[in-house]
Amino acid sequence: MENNMSKDIEKILFSEEQLKNRVKEVGAEISRDYRDKNPLLVGILKGSIVFMADLIRAVDIPCQIAFLSVRSYGLKAASSGKIDMDGDIDYALGTRAEGRHIILVEDILDTALTLNTVSNRIKELNPASVKICALLDKQVQRNIDLLADYKCFDVENEFVVGYGLDYAQNYRNLPYIGVLKREVYSGD
Ligand code: PRP
Numbered sequence: 001m002e003n004n005m006s007k008d009i010e011k012i013l014f015s016e017e018q019l020k021n022r023v024k025e026v027g028a029e030i031s032r033d034y035r036d037k038n039p040l041l042v043g044i045l046k047g048s049i050v051f052m053a054d055l056i057r058a059v060d061i062p063c064q065i066a067f068l069s070v071r072s073y074g075l076k077a078a079s080s081g082k083i084d085m086d087g088d089i090d091y092a093l094g095t096r097a098e099g100r101h102i103i104l105v106e107d108i109l110d111t112a113l114t115l116n117t118v119s120n121r122i123k124e125l126n127p128a129s130v131k132i133c134a135l136l137d138k139q140v141q142r143n144i145d146l147l148a149d150y151k152c153f154d155v156e157n158e159f160v161v162g163y164g165l166d167y168a169q170n171y172r173n174l175p176y177i178g179v180l181k182r183e184v185y186s187g188d
Contacts, residue, residue: 005171009161009178014153016175019163022152023051026133027058029150030103038062039101041133042093044118045069047107050164050172051135051152055105066093070114083117089125097125107164108136108155112144119146136160136177159185 014022030039041059043052045067056065069092071084090096102122106115109132119130133150140157159182161167162174167185 005174006178008171008181008184009174010181012176012178013155013158013160014163014177019152019177020054023054023135024058026150026152027055027060030055030133031059031061034063034101034103035061037101037128038064039103040093040095040097041065041103041105042118042122043067043105044107044114046172047164047166048105048135051107052105055133064095066095068092068118070118072114083114085117085121089121097122097127100127102127102130103150104130104132106132106134108138108160109134109146109148109151110138110140112142112146116144116146135163136165 038061041052041056041063043049043065046069048067052065052067056063068085068089104115104118104122109115115132115134119132122130131149132146134148135152136155137148137151137153138157139154159167159180160177161171161180162177164172165177166172167180171180
């Protein structure tokens with residue numbers, strides 16, 4: 001492995017090559033399903049940025065992009081259960097959601113609380129449709145009944161970082177997705 005962050009990685013789950021190939025496939029699916037629909041792809045910050053950047057280049061139909069900043073509070077190494085999403089969503093998006101075909105782009109679906117909250121708020125604005133595109137779908141028992149319409153990979157209930165995913169804001173720039181060594185976060 002090529003850099004000093006890699007010493008904290010237990011194992012690589014998805015290599016750069018695997019990510020590139022799978023994101024291309026999902027981009028092609030979206031292109032096929034949304035032909036003539038000019039979808040608005042909405043990335044949920046910050047974890048989605050790397051996925052979003054690659055995904056939009058794998059989509060070969062006209063589309064637009066926007067981002068939403070959503071904060072969750074609580075334990076550092078686990079999903080928190082409280083989502084903070086303030087303000088005017090259209091303003092945050094920089095465009096009106098009404099009548100648009102919206103695809104929410106997320107790095108990982110864990111409890112699904114984040115996407116459930118975002119998706120419900122966006123639906124209040126009367127979009128034409130709202131679908132979910134997740135890079136990773138964590139295989140956990142969920143209280144929230146929400147499925148990804150598009151997804152790249154399933155992952156076990158492990159602490160994954162890289163390709164946008166962080167631990168304490170670090171590791172987002174790893175070009176692959178790996179499992180973080182337990183000793184790195186076991187103090188949390
Ligand atoms: C992470 C991740 C998702 C969310 C998934 O975001 O990026 O947005 O948690 O968890 P959930 O399905 O249980 O809601 P985080 O709040 O860590 O912010 P980040 O995107 O800036 O890393």
